Amino acid sequence: MANIELRGVEKKFGDVFAVKPLDLTIKDGEFIVLLGPSGCGKTTTLRMISGLEAVTDGQILLDGRDVTWLHPSERDIAFVFQFFALYSHMSARDNIAFPLQAAGMARDEVKQRVGQVAALLRIEHILDRKPGALSGGDQQRVALARALVRRPAAFLMDEPLGALDAEFRETMRAEIKKLHLAQHATTVYVTHDQIEAMAMGDRIVIMSAAVVQQVGTPTEVYHNPANLFVARFIGSPGMNLVKAKVEAGGVRLPGGSLAPVSDRWRHALEGSGLKDGSVVLGFRPEAVQVRDGGALRAAVYADDLHGGYTMLHLELADGEIIHGRAARDALNALGSAVRFDLDPDMMRFFNPETEMAIPS
Amino acid sequence: MANAANAPRQKVVISTRVDKVSTGARLTSSFRATIAVIVALIMLIPVAWMAMTAFKTRPDAVAVPPKVFFEPSFEGFVSLLTSRRQLTNDEIAVYQQRTDLGWADQIALIRGQAITGPSAFPRQLLNSLIISGVSTVFSVGFGVLSAYAFSRFPVPGKDDLLFFILSQRMLPPVVVTIPIFLMYRQVGLHDTHIGMVLLYTAFNLSFSVWLLKGFIDEIPREYEEAAMVDGYTRLQAFRKIVLPQATTGIAATTVFSLIFSWNEYAFALMLTSDAARTAPPSIPLVLGTGGIEWAAIAAGSLAFLIPVVIITFLLRRHLLRGVTFGAIRKG
Numbered sequence: 108m109a110n111i112e113l114r115g116v117e118k119k120f121g122d123v124f125a126v127k128p129l130d131l132t133i134k135d136g137e138f139i140v141l142l143g144p145s146g147c148g149k150t151t152t153l154r155m156i157s158g159l160e161a162v163t164d165g166q167i168l169l170d171g172r173d174v175t176w177l178h179p180s181e182r183d184i185a186f187v188f189q190f191f192a193l194y195s196h197m198s199a200r201d202n203i204a205f206p207l208q209a210a211g212m213a214r215d216e217v218k219q220r221v222g223q224v225a226a227l228l229r230i231e232h233i234l235d236r237k238p239g240a241l242s243g244g245d246q247q248r249v250a251l252a253r254a255l256v257r258r259p260a261a262f263l264m265d266e267p268l269g270a271l272d273a274e275f276r277e278t279m280r281a282e283i284k285k286l287h288l289a290q291h292a293t294t295v296y297v298t299h300d301q302i303e304a305m306a307m308g309d310r311i312v313i314m315s316a317a318v319v320q321q322v323g324t325p326t327e328v329y330h331n332p333a334n335l336f337v338a339r340f341i342g343s344p345g346m347n348l349v350k351a352k353v354e355a356g357g358v359r360l361p362g363g364s365l366a367p368v369s370d371r372w373r374h375a376l377e378g379s380g381l382k383d384g385s386v387v388l389g390f391r392p393e394a395v396q397v398r399d400g401g402a403l404r405a406a407v408y409a410d411d412l413h414g415g416y417t418m419l420h421l422e423l424a425d426g427e428i429i430h431g432r433a434a435r436d437a438l439n440a441l442g443s444a445v446r447f448d449l450d451p452d453m454m455r456f457f458n459p460e461t462e463m464a465i466p467s
Numbered sequence: 468m469a470n471a472a473n474a475p476r477q478k479v480v481i482s483t484r485v486d487k488v489s490t491g492a493r494l495t496s497s498f499r500a501t502i503a504v505i506v507a508l509i510m511l512i513p514v515a516w517m518a519m520t521a522f523k524t525r526p527d528a529v530a531v532p533p534k535v536f537f538e539p540s541f542e543g544f545v546s547l548l549t550s551r552r553q554l555t556n557d558e559i560a561v562y563q564q565r566t567d568l569g570w571a572d573q574i575a576l577i578r579g580q581a582i583t584g585p586s587a588f589p590r591q592l593l594n595s596l597i598i599s600g601v602s603t604v605f606s607v608g609f610g611v612l613s614a615y616a617f618s619r620f621p622v623p624g625k626d627d628l629l630f631f632i633l634s635q636r637m638l639p640p641v642v643v644t645i646p647i648f649l650m651y652r653q654v655g656l657h658d659t660h661i662g663m664v665l666l667y668t669a670f671n672l673s674f675s676v677w678l679l680k681g682f683i684d685e686i687p688r689e690y691e692e693a694a695m696v697d698g699y700t701r702l703q704a705f706r707k708i709v710l711p712q713a714t715t716g717i718a719a720t721t722v723f724s725l726i727f728s729w730n731e732y733a734f735a736l737m738l739t740s741d742a743a744r745t746a747p748p749s750i751p752l753v754l755g756t757g758g759i760e761w762a763a764i765a766a767g768s769l770a771f772l773i774p775v776v777i778i779t780f781l782l783r784r785h786l787l788r789g790v791t792f793g794a795i796r797k798g
Contacts, residue, residue, distance in 0.1 A: 159692050179695040186696040192689035196711045205707075209698030257697070 109170035109260035109293055110135045111156060116165035118151050124317045125151045128165060131312060131322065133261075136291045138284075140308035142298060144340070147314040149297045153263050156295060157186050169260060180209070185254035187264040191246045193238035199249045200225075200234040206257045224256045227286075243271050247279055251286070261293040268303065280306060301341050305329065313337050330391075331455070335462040338389050338455070344418075346389045347429040350459065353377075353384040358456075360388070362424020364403045369451045371467055376456060379465045386465070387457040392418065394453035395431030397439075401446035405429070407439045421445065514772075520765035525578070528761040542578070543762025545571050547588055547770070551580040588749065588767060595745040596774060598660055599728035602667035606724045607717060609668070610675030611683075615705060617676070618683040619691075629680075635673040644737045651738055658739050666738070667728040674727075675720045682716025683709065718785035722778060729775055746771050 111133040118125040126148040133139050141149035154160035156167060158179035167175045174182050185206075193202050200221060207217045225231045228248045238246055247267060254262055267283070268276045284307055287294055298304055304311050305325040313320045313328060313336075321333035332338035338346040351358040353376050357367040366388070368376070376386065397419065405421035408428055412435070419431045419439065431447060439445060456465040520528050522539040549571065554562060559579050562568070568576065575582050617625060647666065648657070656662030686709060694704035710717075729747075736748040750767040779786070 157696055159696070178700070179692070180698045180700060182696075184696060186693065188689045188693060190687070190689060192687065192693040194690065194693075194708060194712075196714075205694070206697035209694075209703075253693075253697070 110137075111261055111293060111295070112166075112168040112171075113152075113156070114166040114168070116152070116155060116167060117163050118148070118155060118160065119163045124148075126155070127317045129319055131319070133293060133295065136293055138287050138294045138296065138307060138309045140296045140298060140304040140311045141314060142301060142304040142308075142311050142340075143314035143320075145299055148317040149299075149312075149314050150265055152314070153265055153295060153297050156261075157184055157263050158182050159186070183257075183260045185257055185259040185262050187250050187254050187262065187267045189266040189269050191238075191250040191267075191270070193246055193249055193253075195238050198235050198237055199230065199241065199245075202238065202249055203234075203252045203256050206253060210257075220256055221252075224252045227255070227289075228252050228282075244275050244279060247271060248282075251283070255286070255290070259292075261295065264294065264296045266298055267296075268300075269298075276303075283307070302343065305341070313340065315340070330453075331464065332389070333464055335387065335389075335457050338457070338464075342391065344392065344430045346391055346455070347395075347431075348457070349388045349423065349427060349429065351386050351388045353381060353386055358386060358388055360403060360423060361427065362404065364424075366403055366449055366454075367451070368454060372451075372454065372456065375465055375467045379456075379458065381458060382460060385459050387459050389455040389457060390449050390453055392430040392432040394450040395419070395421075395429070395433075395447050396450060397431060397433050397437065397445050397447045399446060401448040403447050403449070405445055405447065407441055407443050407445055409441065410437075410439055419445075421447070517765045517768055520761055521769045523762050523765075525758075525760070525762060528765075540574070540762075541571075542574055543760070543764075543766035545574045545582075546760050546763035547766045548586055549575070549582045550584050550586050551575055552583050554579050554581050587744070588746070588770075591744050591746045591749045592770065594660070594739075594743055595729060595747070595771075598663045598667065598743065598745060599725055601660075602664045602671065602728045603721055603724040605664065605668040606671035606675045607679075607721050610672055610679050610720060611710070611713065611717060613672075614676050614679035614683050615709060617680050619688070629677070632673045632676055635670070640670065641733050644733055647734070648737050658741060658743050660743050662738065663735070663743055663745070666734055667731065671724040671727055675724055678720050678723070679713065679716050682713050682719075686712045715785045718782040722782055722786065725778055726775055 111131075113129055113131045115128045115130060116126065117128045129152065131139075141152060143149045151160055155162050158174070158177060158181075162175060165175070166173060169182060169184070179186075193199075194205070197205070203221050203224065204217050207220060212220075221234075222231075225234055228251060230245060230248045230252060233241060233245055233249075238249065241249065247270075250267070264283075268279055271279060280303060283296075287307075296307060308325055310322060310324055311328050312322050315336050321328055321337045323331070323333075328337055328341050332341060332346065335348065338348060349360055351360050351366070354365065357365045358376075359365050405423050407419060408422040409420040410433075411418045411420075414435070416435050417433045417437050419433050419437075421429050421431055423429060433439075457463065458465055519535075519537075521543050522541070523534070523537055524540045524542045527534050527537045527540075528543075554576075558581070559576070562576055562581065572582055616622060617629060622628065651657040651662055656665070690708045690712065691701070691704040694708050695701060699707065731745075732747045735745045739745060739748070746767070750764055750771065
């Protein structure tokens with residue numbers, strides 16, 4: 108296993124940046140998720156690590172060895188493709204054995220290694236079938252087996268669950284996570300699904316428009332998004348973002364209600380050089396505490412029962428809709444006025460001009 | 468309906484159980500099959516007629532009205548494969564007494580002829596086999612390499628080059644036969660196997676590049692990329708992954724190239740005379756003494772059909788199978 112280091116790696120197609128200069132160090136045994144909307148450069152980054160895409164500039168180091176200009180076959184990296192890329196003219200067994208044959212391994216050892224990895228993934232019974240005769244999940248397992256069998260320095264996975272049915276995706280997600288823990292293999296995993304990223308990643312690299320927006324643990328990117336993009340992108344629904352004015356004692360929301368802020372935030376906001384006190388207040392739905400006598404007012408716009416809880420859609424005075432989490436048995440007539448407070452520990456502030464988070 | 472409980476509630480068109488298919492659907496499918504058989508029969512009539520003529524005697528072949536039922540004879544094949552000499556009446560009498568004549572000699576004797584040796588036709592058939600076989604190997608081989616390059620690499624001026632290659636097909640080949648004839652005579656390629664292989668390869672290559680490019684475009688790049696990440700060079704990935712995946716396209720291109728060079732008439736007539744003469748221009752020239760040998764011509768055409776039929780039959784599985792992408796799921 109190995110660590111991967113990207114130094115100023117960039118990719119240009121003509122004059123257009125697919126990936127702007129990017130620095131990233133992936134530790135040995137770490138599960139890194141590259142997350143972002145489609146076209147953000149995450150797959151290009153992965154392909155540059157694999158060598159399938161040449162870098163325009165920068166350096167890629169694998170365990171300190173410069174592999175920037177090595178052919179993919181010389182990097183000792185395994186790649187799992189979104190559509191599996193199993194060879195349809197070979198049986199599952201031959202597909203799995205294929206990387207070992209490249210190294211010219213003896214037949215007995217190939218057989219033994221294929222047997223081991225097939226047992227690990229519980230696919231012994233389908234080894235003689237052609238990929239076309241397998242279910243999506245089994246195709247995925249064969250693709251994973253083909254990557255695992257070589258015991259490579261690192262695994263790269265490009266949306267490996269994207270082609271699976273929703274219910275199956277969760278099973279495979281758990282299987283991949285379990286495999287990762289068992290193998291302790293450095294893994295770079297690309298997805299556009301933030302739930303998948305939160306569930307699997309040790310750290311998440313959030314990309315947008317060819318630029319890394321934030322690198323952090325799932326908890327960090329969820330609770331302390333670095334900018335408005337991350338705040339919106341992470342979470343389902345994303346962070347509530349409301350334009351507000353900084354005043355003595357708190358921030359004033361549209362419609363006149365004043366949300367009190369802690370002393371710590373008051374100092375931070377005063378020192379942050381905001382233009383005429385304009386700020387964006389951000390808070391997660393679970394920071395909303397609906398109660399009589401709360402400091403803030405809103406009207407109930409809609410409520411969705413999610414089983415374990417109710418998601419309230421609240422309309423502020425300026426027509427802005429925010430989301431708040433309420434107890435599963437909370438009853439609120441549509442259109443009725445409610446009052447709520449915000450958990451002071453869960454309030455975050457952003458500079459509307461730079462879109463960056465204001466440090467507390 | 469004898470058993471209403473087993474009858475399908477909706478119209479079932481395809482089922483492994485005959486009793487589950489609705490009567491209407493069954494009738495429709497047998498009606499379609501009947502039409503298909505009739506069309507196939509109509510298309511086979513000329514071939515069947517040719518096969519029949521090949522086994523007729525000369526009087527039967529030219530009989531009016533045409534004979535559908537006749538006594539089969541190898542006269543046509545004997546005239547095709549041998550050269551003969553007309554015997555005088557005295558000689559015929561002598562020959563009829565001889566007991567050492569083979570069956571072919573006896574057939575010739577019916578028409579008062581004696582066999583003097585084999586004809587040029589077997590060698591012309593062999594020429595056809597060599598020239599079309601080698602040119603097919605070349606045009607498919609070079610075709611698959613350049614199609615792969617056009618499909619996968621950023622070749623400068625790719626579209627123009629492809630159009631340029633295609634434009635070769637826009638010209639009726641007959642137009643250039645005279646210039647090519649003159650050039651071939653100058654450089655000593657006239658009536659040579661190499662000259663004909665070169666010509667047919669050049670003419671087939673544009674077609675095979677385009678056809679194969681379409682097939683290779685359909686093979687996802689991920690296949691080779693997966694092989695390359697797994698430790699193979701690009702050439703190894705091409706050989707182990709791309710070629711097997713392109714089998715269908717290669718089979719189709721092979722058959723089309725083979726049929727073109729096998730059937731080609733105009734160039735062969737102009738550019739070959741003896742050593743490299745192929746079968747197509749020679750078959751209509753099987754003239755006997757006193758009239759066209761229809762049976763021999765039909766026999767020659769029949770013999771000429773067989774190699775192409777065999778190749779097509781051998782490759783039929785690939786031709787019919789269509790392109791399957793077992794494990795690539797399009798999201």
